[in-house]
Each structure stands twice: as C-alpha cells, then as structure tokens.
Amino acid sequence: MKRALSALLLAAAGCAHAxxxxxxxxxxxASATVPVPPVPFPSxxxxxxxxxxLIRGATVMTAAGQVIPNGQVLMVDGKVAAVGQxxxxxxxxxVIDATGKYVTPGIIDVHSHLGVYASPGVDxxxxxxxxxxxxxxxxxxxxxxxxxxxxxxxxxxxGGITSMEILPGSANLIGGRSVVLKNVxxxxxxxxxxxxxxxxxxxxxxxxxxxxxxxxxxxxxMGNVAGYRTAWIEAAxxxxxxxxxxxNGRKASDMPTRDLGLETLAEVLRGHILVQNHCYxxxxxxxxxxxxxxxxxxxxxxxxxxxxxKVRDLLAREGIGxxxxxxxxxxxxxxxxxxxxxxxxxxxxxxxAIVHSDDPGGxxxxxxxAAKAVLAGRQAGIDVSENDALRWLTANPAWALGIDDKxxxxxxxxxxxxxxxxxxxxxxxxxxxxxxxxxxxxxxxANPNLHPVSDFETGLLPAEAAR
Amino acid sequence: xxxxLLAAAAGALxxxxxxxxxxxxxxxxxxxxxxxxxxxxxTVLIRDGRIVAVGANVAxxxxxxxxxxxxxxxxxGFFDSSTQIGLEEVGAVDETNDHRLNKDPDHVAAxxxxxxxxxxxxxxxxxxxIAGVTTxxxxxxxxxxxxxxxxxxxTGMNVDSMLIRGAVAMYASLAExxxxxxxxxxxxQTMLLRQVLDDARTYARNRxxxxxxxxxQLAASRLDLEALQPVLAGRMPLVVEVNRASDIRTTLAxxxxxxxxxxxxxxxxxxxxxxxxxxxxxxxxxxxxxxxxETFESLGERYDNAAILRRAGVKVAITAGDxxxxxxxxxxxxxxxxxxxxxxxxxxxxxxxxxxxWGVADRLGSLEPGKLAxxxxxxxxxxxxxxxVEHVLIHGREVPLVSRETMLRDRYLHLNDExxxxxxxxxxxxxxxxxxx
Numbered sequence: 001m002k003r004a005l006s007a008l009l010l011a012a013a014g015c016a017h018a019x020x021x022x023x024x025x026x027x028x029x030a031s032a033t034v035p036v037p038p039v040p041f042p043s044x045x046x047x048x049x050x051x052x053x054l055i056r057g058a059t060v061m062t063a064a065g066q067v068i069p070n071g072q073v074l075m076v077d078g079k080v081a082a083v084g085q086x087x088x089x090x091x092x093x094x095v096i097d098a099t100g101k102y103v104t105p106g107i108i109d110v111h112s113h114l115g116v117y118a119s120p121g122v123d124x125x126x127x128x129x130x131x132x133x134x135x136x137x138x139x140x141x142x143x144x145x146x147x148x149x150x151x152x153x154x155x156x157x158x159g160g161i162t163s164m165e166i167l168p169g170s171a172n173l174i175g176g177r178s179v180v181l182k183n184v185x186x187x188x189x190x191x192x193x194x195x196x197x198x199x200x201x202x203x204x205x206x207x208x209x210x211x212x213x214x215x216x217x218x219x220x221x222m223g224n225v226a227g228y229r230t231a232w233i234e235a236a237x238x239x240x241x242x243x244x245x246x247x248n249g250r251k252a253s254d255m256p257t258r259d260l261g262l263e264t265l266a267e268v269l270r271g272h273i274l275v276q277n278h279c280y281x282x283x284x285x286x287x288x289x290x291x292x293x294x295x296x297x298x299x300x301x302x303x304x305x306x307x308x309x310k311v312r313d314l315l316a317r318e319g320i321g322x323x324x325x326x327x328x329x330x331x332x333x334x335x336x337x338x339x340x341x342x343x344x345x346x347x348x349x350x351x352x353a354i355v356h357s358d359d360p361g362g363x364x365x366x367x368x369x370a371a372k373a374v375l376a377g378r379q380a381g382i383d384v385s386e387n388d389a390l391r392w393l394t395a396n397p398a399w400a401l402g403i404d405d406k407x408x409x410x411x412x413x414x415x416x417x418x419x420x421x422x423x424x425x426x427x428x429x430x431x432x433x434x435x436x437x438x439x440x441x442x443x444x445x446a447n448p449n450l451h452p453v454s455d456f457e458t459g460l461l462p463a464e465a466a467r
Numbered sequence: 468x469x470x471x472l473l474a475a476a477a478g479a480l481x482x483x484x485x486x487x488x489x490x491x492x493x494x495x496x497x498x499x500x501x502x503x504x505x506x507x508x509x510t511v512l513i514r515d516g517r518i519v520a521v522g523a524n525v526a527x528x529x530x531x532x533x534x535x536x537x538x539x540x541x542x543x544g545f546f547d548s549s550t551q552i553g554l555e556e557v558g559a560v561d562e563t564n565d566h567r568l569n570k571d572p573d574h575v576a577a578x579x580x581x582x583x584x585x586x587x588x589x590x591x592x593x594x595x596x597i598a599g600v601t602t603x604x605x606x607x608x609x610x611x612x613x614x615x616x617x618x619x620x621x622t623g624m625n626v627d628s629m630l631i632r633g634a635v636a637m638y639a640s641l642a643e644x645x646x647x648x649x650x651x652x653x654x655x656q657t658m659l660l661r662q663v664l665d666d667a668r669t670y671a672r673n674r675x676x677x678x679x680x681x682x683x684q685l686a687a688s689r690l691d692l693e694a695l696q697p698v699l700a701g702r703m704p705l706v707v708e709v710n711r712a713s714d715i716r717t718t719l720a721x722x723x724x725x726x727x728x729x730x731x732x733x734x735x736x737x738x739x740x741x742x743x744x745x746x747x748x749x750x751x752x753x754x755x756x757x758x759x760x761e762t763f764e765s766l767g768e769r770y771d772n773a774a775i776l777r778r779a780g781v782k783v784a785i786t787a788g789d790x791x792x793x794x795x796x797x798x799x800x801x802x803x804x805x806x807x808x809x810x811x812x813x814x815x816x817x818x819x820x821x822x823x824x825w826g827v828a829d830r831l832g833s834l835e836p837g838k839l840a841x842x843x844x845x846x847x848x849x850x851x852x853x854x855x856v857e858h859v860l861i862h863g864r865e866v867p868l869v870s871r872e873t874m875l876r877d878r879y880l881h882l883n884d885e886x887x888x889x890x891x892x893x894x895x896x897x898x899x900x901x902x903x904x
Contacts, residue, residue, distance in 0.1 A: 119759045120766075150760055158758070158770075207559070310879050329872075330591065330791035332559035339876040349882075360759055368798060371852035379855060380876055428801030428852050457760065461767050465712075465739050 041142060043193035045182055047078045047438030054089040055420060057099035063394045064409040067387055073103055075416040078439035083410050098420050101433065104390055105410050106162025106183075106417030108397040109363050110276070110323050111303050111356035114152055115145035115166055115181075115189070119360060119456075129169035130176065134213050135231045137201070138261035139176035141166045145189040148455045151360040156183050156443050157451065158364035160419035160432040163194055165401055170204035170278045171212040173227045177264055178202055178276060180401050184437055185452045198402040200300070201268050203228070205279035205288060206334050225287060232295040235265030242266065274300035274402055276323075280334035282310035289318055301400040303356060306335045309342045312349035321400040322346045323356040326369040326376070343370075343392060344377025344384050354396045366393050371426040386426065415439075490514045491863060492527040493844060496536025501543055501819040501833035511541055513840040516863035521834050534858055536844050542814065543834055544601025544620075544841035544861065545849075546821040547793040548752045549732060549786040552595060552603045553585040553619065558791075567609030574648045575663050578690035579614030581607050582633050585626050591791055593870035596621040598794035599849065599856045601841040602631065602831055604821070606638055606706075611649035611659055613638040615694065616706075618825050620841060622861040631839075635825050637698050640708040641718060642733060643764045657717055662686045664725050667695035704728040704824075706752070710735035711764040719747050730824060735765035738772045741779035750824045751776055754788035755799040755806070773816065774807030784824055785816040801850035813850060839863075 053075045060071030062083060074082040074089050082088070089095070116128040127144035130136045145166055155161035161183050168175035178200035181192040209224055218224045241256045248254065267273045275292070279285050279302045292299050301321035302308060306329060308315060308322040315322055324346070329338030339345075347353040355370050357363035370389050377384045391408075398408030407415050416439035423430040435443040444450035491513040498509035500521055510525040511518060527533060556563035565584035568576040585605065595603070606616035615634045623629040640649075641656050649656045666685040670692040676682045677689070685692060697703035707718045710733045719740075722729040731737055731751040737744060744751060753773050760766040773783050785803060787796040800813040808816070822832025830839045840863035847854040859866045879886060 119761050120763055121761050122763070154759055309876070313882050327792060327795070330557060333557055336557060337875055339872050341876045345876070345879070360761075361756055364758075365756070365802075368802075368852055372798075375853050375855060376876075379873075380880060426853060428798060428850055429805045431805055460760065465767055 041140075041190060041193075043195045044188065044190040045184070045186075045193055045195055048184065048440035048442065050075065050078055050416075050436075050439035050441075052076045052081075052090050052093040053096060053436070053439065053441075054087070054093045055096045055098050055103055055418070057097050058101045058103040058420065059424070060103045060410065061386065061390050061425070062410040063105050063387060063390045064411050065387055071103075073410060073418060075418065075436065075439040078416055080410055080412055080414050080416050080418075082412055096420070096434070102421040102424055102430070103410070104160070104419050104421065104425055105394040105408055105414075106419055106435065106437065107160045107366055107393045108401070108408065109155070109159075109161055109164040109357050109366060110301060110321075110354055110397040110400045111358045112155075112164045112166055112360075112363055113169065113358070114155065114164065114360060114363070115147065115149045116141055116168065117360075118146045118149035119151050129171035129212075131169075131171035131212050134172055134209060134218055134227050135174045135261065136168075136172050136176050137174045137231065137264045138259075139168060140179065141168045141177060141202075142179035142189050142193070144168075145179065145181070145192075147186050147189055147192060150454045150457050151363070152183055152185075153452045153454055153457075154360070155363045156435055157432060157445070159366060160421070160425075160435055161363055161366075162417035162419070162435065162437050163398075163401070163403070163407060164363070165200060165276070167200065167202045167276065170202070170208040172204060173209050173218070173224055174231055174265075175202035175204060177273070180403065182437055184442060185454075194403060196403070196406070199264075199267070199273045200276045200401070201264060201273050203275060203277045203288075205277065205284045206281060207332050208278070221284070225291065228288075228291055229294070231265060232269075232291070232297075235262050235269055236295060238262035239266040239269050268297050269295065271298070274400070276301055276303055276400070278303045280304050280306045282307040284334075285311055286314060289314065289320070300402075301352075301354065304335075304358070305346075306338050306342070308351075309339060309345040310337075312346045312351050315346065315351040316349045321352040321354050321396060323354040323397070323400060324373075325358075325362070326355065326372040340372060340376030341380040341382065342376075343373035344380060344382040347377075347384060347388060347392070348382050352396045352399060353392050354400055355392045356397070367421075367425040367430065368428060371428070374426065386424075389426065489863070490528055490531040491534065491840070491860065491865075492525075492531045493534045493536050493541055493842060493858075494527060496539045496541040496844060498541045498834060499543075499814055499849075500835065501815055502835045508537075509541070511834055511840075511842060513842070513860070513863045516840055518834060518836055518838050518840050518842075520836055534844060536857075539857060540845045540847065540849055541834070542599075542843050542845065542849050543818040543832060544596075544843050544859065545599050545796055545817045546602040546784075546832065547600055547786050547796045547817070548604045548784040548821045548824070549788060550603045550605055550793045551608070551790040552591050552605050552621070552793060553587065553589045554581055554605055554607075555790050556586070556589060556591070566605075566607050568607070568614060570610065574610035574659075575612045575687040575691050576607070576610055576614045577612045577637060577663075577687065577692075577694040579607055580634060580694075581605055581614065582617050582626065582630070585617065585619070585629075587623055587625055587629055590871045591793075592621045593866075594791070594872050595794045596859055596861065596866055597856060597868045597870055597873070598797070599843040599845065599859060600794055600796060601843070601859065601861050602821075603793060604635065604825060606636075608638065608640070608708075609645075609648070611639060611645065611656060612663065612691070612695075613640065615703075618827050620831075620839070620861055622864070622866065631827050631830065632825065634697070634703065635827075636704045636706045636730065637695070638706045638708070638732075641714055642708045642710055643762055645708070653714065653717075657721065659686070661721065661724075663691075664695065664699065664721075664727070667692045668699055668725075671696055671699070698727055699725065701726065701728055704730045706730045706732045708732045710762070710768075712736040712739040712767065714764065715740050716743065719743060719749065722747070722749070734772070735768035737781075738769065738775035739767055741776050741781055744776065745780035750782040750784065750820070752784045752786050752821075752824075754786055755803045757788075770802065770806040771808075773803045773813075777808055777812050782820055782824065783812075783816050784821040785813070797850050798852060801852070804850060810850065
C-alpha cells in the first residue's frame with residue numbers, strides 16, 4: 001500500500017538528453033545550426049581518486065554477451081581497460097580476489113525521484129511535482145535535487161546503482177526536464193551530473209494529470225491529448241522563430257525572446273532532448289506515438305508501461321524502450337492488466353526492456369525485480385538469458401538515457417562503473433560488496449570508512465542505538 | 468425452483484462439500500515441516516483436506532494420488548500477516564475499498580469487522596495463491612482504533628469456506644500518520660486510546676445502568692465498547708501500528724497498564740527495543756525491505772530489524788506490507804536471510820510464527836498430522852526469486868496455477884489476428900481442477 005501509494009503519487013516520466021540517440025533510433029529532423037543557448041549549471045563532476053585495480057576470480061557478467069567464469073576485470077584511469085579470462089595487469093595494480101563472487105556493470109535506474117522526493121518524506125522535501133500548470137516544460141529536476149537525500153546512499157550500497165535519471169513527477173502532461181546523475185557523494189547537484197548525458201523531458205499520460213487537474217482541466221484523456229498537442233504547436237512555432245532568426249543573420253535587434261518551456265520543447269523537436277513518457281495503457285501508448293509522429297519527435301522510452309506487452313510489436317517497430325516494473329499492479333485502473341511476464345514478452349519482441357524503480361525502495365533491488373521477471377518469462381515459455389536480463393539493468397537503461405557509449409557494459413574503454421556482488425545478482429541473497437564508479441571504490445562493505453553517510457543521517461540516532 | 472433458490476442451493480453445496488474426498492501423497496521432496504528439522508526424501512500424506520502423516524517412512528496407500536516432489540522442496544503454504552486481500556480491489560478506486568470505516572468524530576471503530584465486506588472472488592486471491600501464499604490476515608486500517616481482522620485461506624467461493632478465524636485481532640494506530648485523526652499529537656493519541664480502553668472497562672462494570680440510560684457519556688459507542696471486551700479480557704490481541712522506539716515503549720506501558728496483549732505492527736525501530744519486547748513477550752510483524760529514514764518516526768529503520776529481534780527472543784512474523792503484492796512475502800523473507808536471519812527462522816516467520824501469533828496454529832503453519840493441508844511444492848529454495856511454484860494445495864485440494872494475470876499473459880502471448888479479435892472464453896486457459904482420483 002505504501003508502495004502503491006508512492007507509485008501513484010510519484011509516478012512520473014520523462015527525460016531526454018541533448019546529444020544524439022546513439023543507437024538505431026529514428027531521429028527527428030534536426031536543425032543543427034540553430035544556436036542552442038549555452039547550458040547553465042554545467043557538470044562539475046570529476047571521478048574520485050582511483051588506482052589501477054584488477055578484480056579476479058569472479059564470474060564476470062559483462063552485459064555485452066559474455067559471462068566469463070573465473071574471469072578478470074582490469075580498471076585503469078577510471079576506465080575498463082580489459083576484461084577476460086586472464087588479462088595483463090600493470091605492475092603494482094591493486095588485486096581484488098573475488099573468488100566465488102560476481103561482477104557486473106553498475107546498475108542504472110532510468111526512473112528515480114531521489115533528491116526531489118527525498119527522505120524524510122515531509123512536505124518541506126516535496127520537490128518533485130510543479131503541479132501548478134498542466135505543462136511545466138520550463139522546470140528542471142536538477143533544481144530540486146537535494147544531494148543529501150539518504151536514498152542515494154541506500155541505492156548505492158544495496159542496489160549497486162551507479163547512475164540514474166532523476167525525473168519530475170507525473171502530475172503534469174509535461175513535467176519538465178530530467179537530469180542524469182552519477183551516484184557519488186557530493187555537496188552540489190552539479191557535482192553529480194553525468195558529464196555529457198543528454199537531458200530528458202518528462203511527459204505523463206492518463207490518470208495522474210486527470211486527477212491533479214480535475215477541477216481546472218485537463219480532466220479527461222482527450223483533454224490530456226489536447227494539452228500535449230497545444231504545447232507542441234507552440235513549440236514548433238517557437239523553433240521556427242529561432243530558425244528564421246538564424247537564417248536571417250542573427251541580428252541582435254531581432255533576437256526572439258527566450259521562453260524556458262518552449263526552449264526545452266524545441267530542443268526535443270531538434271532531437272537533443274530525449275522524451276521519457278510515463279504511460280501505462282497500451283492504447284494510450286499508441287496515442288502518444290501518433291502525437292510524436294504529428295510533431296516529429298521521438299519517444300525514447302515509455303515508463304511504467306504495465307500494458308507494454310500488448311503493444312510490444314509497436315514498441316519494437318518504433319524503437320521505443322519499455323521501462324517497467326516486474327510486478328507492481330492494482331493501485332489504479334491503468335495498472336490493472338499487469339503480468340510479471342511483461343519484461344520478458346517485450347524483450348522477446350525485440351524491444352528494449354528496462355527494469356526501473358520509481359521508488360526509493362525499489363531502486364535498492366532492481367536486480368531482484370529482474371529475477372522475478374525472468375522467472376515469469378520462463379513460466380510463459382520465454383527463456384531469457386542472464387546476460388539479457390542483466391542488460392535490462394545496465395545496457396538498456398544506458399541506451400534510454402543516451403549514455404550507452406559510456407556505461408552499461410564491461411567493455412574496454414567504457415567508464416569503470418562496476419559492482420562486485422556476494423552471489424549471483426539474480427539471487428535474493430546477493431549483496432553488493434564493492435561498488436566502483438569511474439574506477440574509484442565508492443562503497444566497500446568490508447570497510448566502514450567507505451560507507452557513505454549523508455549529512456542528514458549524521459548524528460541522527462543516538463550513539464547508544466548503534467550496535 | 469427459482470434461479471435464486473437454485474443458486475442458493477448450489478452455494479450451500481459448495482460450502483458443505485468435503486474439502487476433498489481423496490488421498491494425496493507428496494513424495495520424495497525435502498519437507499520443511501516447521502515442526503522440526505527438514506526431512507530429506509520425505510512424504511506428506513493428505514486425506515480429506517488434512518495432513519495425516521509426515522515423515523521419511525510413510526506408506527502411501529493404494530489409490531492415492533501421488534505428486535512427485537523429488538528434487539523439490541515442500542513447505543506449508545506461506546502466510547502474510549498484514550494485507551487487505553478481499554477488501555481492496557483497485558487502490559485508487561474508492562468504491563472497491565472496504566478496509567476502513569471513516570467514522571467521525573471519535574475515530575474509534577472497534578466494532579468494525581471486515582468479515583462482512585470480504586470478497587471471496589477478488590482478483591487478488593488467485594494472483595497471490597499461485598505464488599505460494601495460501602493464508603492471509605485481512606485487516607482494517609484508519610483512525611485510532613480501526614476494527615477487527617480475519618485470517619483467511621485463499622480458496623473458496625464464499626467467505627465461510629475461506630475463513631479460518633474471524634475477529635482475530637483489534638487494530639489501533641499510534642503511528643505518526645494517524646495523529647491528525649486522533650488528537651494531533653502523540654500524547655493525544657495515547658490519551659484517547661487510554662480513555663477508550665478505560666471507558667470500555669467501566670462500561671462492562673456498569674452495563675445495566677448504561678442500558679437504562681443512567682450512566683455518563685462514554686468515549687465510544689456501545690457497539691465499540693462491547694467489541695473491546697475481548698481485548699480487555701486478554702482473549703484478543705491489540706495490534707498497534709507504531710514505529711518510533713519511544714512510541715513502542717509507550718505501547719508496552721499501555722499494555723501493562725490495562726493487562727492486555729499487544730502485537731507490534733510497523734515496528735520500524737523495534738530493533739532498538741528488542742530486549743524489552745522479548746521480556747514482555749510481545750510479537751512483532753515486520754516488513755523487511757525498509758531501510759530509509761522515510762519519516763521522523765522511522766529514522767532508525769534497517770534491513771536487519773527481523774534478525775535483531777529474533778536474536779533477542781522476539782517472535783517475528785514477516786509481511787510484504789501490501790495487498791496486491793502480498794505474493795512478495797517470500798522476497799521479504801529472503802532479504803531477511805541476506806541480512807542475518809537464518810533461513811529456518813525466515814521460513815518460520817511466514818508460516819508457523821504468524822499461525823501462532825493469530826491463534827490458528829492448531830490448524831495452520833506447519834506440516835503436521837491433523838493440520839489443514841495447505842502445502843506448496845517449490846522447484847528449489849522457496850525464498851529464491853527464480854524458484855517456480857510447482858503445486859499449491861489448499862485444504863488438500865490442488866489449486867490451478869491460473870489467475871487473471873496468467874490469462875492476460877496467455878491471451879497476448881502470440882500477437883496475431885486472434886489477439887485483435889479477442890479470443891472467446893473457450894480459448895482461455897480453463898481453470899480445471901487437477902484430475903482427482
């Protein structure tokens with residue numbers, strides 16, 4: 001009930017990124033010459049200090065197609081340097097004996113509200129829904145993120161989460177920009193921002209906007225659709241205005257007035273921001289796809305997609321990811337037609353299946369959620385390999401966020417975001433033992449000095465309560 | 468006979484039919500009896516819905532239906548101690564929610580008994596039981612005193628056939644979220660609770676004067692005061708939803724003051740007062756997967772809560788804390804193991820312990836002769852997420868592993884013109900009883 005309630009209240013979607021989709025996506029027509037205003041709030045993230053590290057003896061699950069028993073992973077200068085049965089490590093490399101353990105890429109959540117709905121969940125910390133207008137494309141989630149949310153630490157130490165997308169909530173048709181973060185301790189959100197990750201745009205279908213705006217509208221699904229279309233018409237006009245200004249020599253005197261909301265939407269139309277669309281029902285996903293065709297943008301991923309299995313052929317054809325829970329259901333009408341086989345059915349149809357959380361508890365066990373979905377797939381006669389199921393947690397979410405050239409698999413050259421698990425990550429008993437981000441050891445179960453503690457939790461319980 | 472009468476007659480037949488006039492032998496599995504050590508290569512013999520023998524050397528009578536459990540694990544059906552199964556169909560659709568009585572202004576609904584609102588045809592029931600959960604506490608919530616719960620087995624076409632025990636426990640909340648409904652402060656909540664309990668006691672001593680209208684106004688209605696008598700007499704536990712360590716201590720003080728039995732629900736910080744709970748012999752119903760300082764009353768919540776409580780000697784039941792996903796109670800138990808509880812204790816926390824806490828251990832919770840045959844055969848470790856459920860028996864009768872969810876899955880398993888046209892009922896997987904001998 002707590003869980004369902006949180007899904008109901010917080011479920012949100014949408015983010016996209018500047019920076020082109022890196023895989024076989026239909027790309028909207030981009031007008032590359034138009035000046036994109038310099039992005040304020042630049043990332044100040046830089047990797048923590050790392051030393052050349054060789055992990056050996058573990059079952060290495062690369063998410064790139066290989067599972068290597070008794071394998072080795074070498075990290076140098078924050079990057080995966082080598083992966084294999086045996087690799088050549090530089091002299092003096094720190095050697096981690098992980099015999100009997102498992103190694104995976106860092107887990108990535110495409111749908112989190114950590115920092116914007118922080119713990120403790122008091123009103124003062126409720127910063128995820130700018131529920132003052134059905135379209136708030138002008139707001140940016142990063143301006144709500146509280147880096148001291150204890151949820152970041154829990155996601156790290158229990159879930160092996162190394163990157164995540166923080167979205168505005170689902171109260172609005174268009175909720176605003178999302179931001180992609182590295183899960184590192186930081187005083188500022190800029191210090192967590194994933195360098196080079198495109199922004200996202202959160203959109204939401206169905207019951208939530210209807211409920212939130214019932215008294216002033218939109219109060220129906222048709223009202224929702226009218227709202228999206230109106231916004232895109234304005235965005236297209238805005239984009240044209242800037243294109244014309246660009247074509248006419250960019251005279252300072254003629255420069256159009258900036259509009260924060262339309263600026264974000266125009267960037268979506270230019271293909272620089274990726275649309276993350278909260279949408280449960282199959283028929284509504286089809287409606288949203290039609291709208292995207294009408295205005296020439298692409299939906300990067302549907303989030304929550306409880307009925308994705310019903311239109312998995314359509315999702316595959318359109319190149320749209322499906323960010324799903326393993327089993328949440330029943331908390332509202334549009335979440336009624338659930339099957340635990342959803343992820344496996346979507347996967348089998350050739351669409352990108354992604355396990356997401358939308359929850360500060362769920363983000364701590366995306367690996368377990370994947371396991372439940374794998375079992376349901378088997379029971380439906382769909383055998384999903386461990387490598388493919390791991391991709392639901394790493395490579396596919398990386399793709400949905402437009403960062404799959406940087407993270408999501410253990411391959412040479414990628415950022416060394418790595419988790420050492422105590423057991424097979426699809427086991428309920430598995431716990432992260434070590435988490436590396438850009439090659440730096442950020443969490444070590446065996447070392448209390450590497451158990452991050454947020455400012456909020458510092459001194460929170462009396463010393464007598466410690467065991 | 469009118470259609471209506473016919474239906475009534477059919478209903479009566481269903482209600483009174485023997486659970487299953489047959490003998491079933493589950494043979495060859497590792498039997499986790501919960502009554503003692505696991506029995507490798509054991510047999511569970513079931514007759515007429517009850518367990519008649521369990522052991523390594525049980526003779527299988529001729530003509531018994533045999534379930535081959537070699538290489539598999541056999542357990543009692545799992546038991547979730549805090550759900551609203553049968554009382555909530557769709558969370559956000561108020562018309563389908565029957566677990567709370569919005570009773571202003573006193574917020575005391577002790578007489579509210581969820582039994583009469585229970586829907587045996589809830590779509591949540593098949594979804595839950597095919598995951599190996601055969602028994603649930605379905606309970607009220609809301610207000611200072613919410614009402615009374617039931618223990619039900621997840622089977623049957625009517626409430627009587629699923630009901631194991633009615634009026635199992637009384638529910639109260641001293642949790643932060645309920646403050647507004649009861650006085651607006653912690654002390655206000657406890658003040659009102661004490662007042663109601665005290666008036667219930669006073670009422671019982673002055674029933675005649677009260678009924679003649681010659682007694683002062685009391686803090687609750689006559690029905691509610693009556694409903695609290697079993698609590699005051701120690702025959703019915705009071706489940707108190709409470710999280711902060713200091714609030715748990717207050718609860719223990721009230722229990723002592725009134726001489727009543729309490730069970731702690733919620734219990735986020737129960738580990739901090741584990742020794743006191745053990746000394747007072749107070750059980751705790753915990754959700755394992757909560758470790759965030761989500762509220763100021765749960766700043767200390769942690770994954771090893773159950774393990775610490777168990778070590779201190781507290782009887783623990785594990786719940787998924789959900790209705791639609793009560794099926795995940797095994798995942799909660801598995802995570803308790805990953806955080807220090809023994810595998811055996813984790814299994815007990817979702818079988819025998821709840822049966823004992825709710826007073827139904829004479830019929831449920833372990834695989835022992837005489838108990839109801841709620842038995843699950845698992846393809847491996849029951850707490851592992853990749854382990855399939857192979858067989859579910861409730862009252863000795865095998866439940867088809869079909870739910871609305873598996874039917875929707877199968878309807879869409881192959882996308883083709885038939886999907887577009889919606890297959891008829893005949894094309895659906897038929898929920899057939901396993902052939903019985």
